[in-house]
Amino acid sequence: MKSFRPKLAKRAVRIGTALLLTALTFGSSYVTYAKTKTEAPLSKTPEAIYKVQTNQKVVALTFDISWGEKSPGPILDILAQKHVDKATFFLSGPWVLHHQEIAKRIKSMGFEIGSHGYMHKNYSEFSEGWIREQVQKADASLQEVLNVKTRLIRTPNGDFNKQVLSTLHSMGYSTIQWNTDSLDWMNPGVEAIKNRVLTRVVPGDIILMHASDSCKQTHLALPAVIDGLREKGYRFATVTELVKGAATHSTVQ
Structure with missing residues (x-):
């Protein structure tokens, strides 16, 4: 056998x-x-985060960029000269695609990167499908150029409603607003920008500034803003570090 x-x-x-x-x-x-x-959003429910509740003198400097190539360089130079290595930049998709070297410099300096959407339009005026498309296009731009998958977003113009917040949260994003607006986008003057920040800042603050070319005075005011915050005893953190370290102050308006 x-x-x-x-x-x-x-x-x-x-x-x-x-x-x-x-x-x-x-x-x-x-x-x-x-x-x-994708990681879960920083907050458990759909909400916009303006600041955190803390007794520690810590703040998050944030910079929005949607257009231009002249302002980012000087701002990055100042942050380096002042030894500020914690800040959060919200970058729009088209800007990242058109200014890849600057975007890569922001990442290489170790700064946190968030999304500023794609088209600079008010999200509250559009459907959920349109919002998802815009966010996904911005997300694809950040991943293509920077290999970054962020879970932070600041909507164009800071505009939102309940639908916007709910949609972004379901996509894994935390919507980041600000408690102190430097008003640098109005170009009110170097002293005005500095004084507005230093007189309004509170522990746990999220400070809004811009690095788009339309804001022509930000880089001139930034050294005094940084020095003034430090003189008041403040240190800098990224938005994620700030939010994870304390309870958030938010709204669903």
């Missing part, structure tokens, strides 16, 4: 090898997925 053991053994080896390859492939896919999976 012929023995079938050798054939069975060979078949078992082939099956075992196939199963092993399948397991390795699945495992590799799972690891890739685990690395790229």
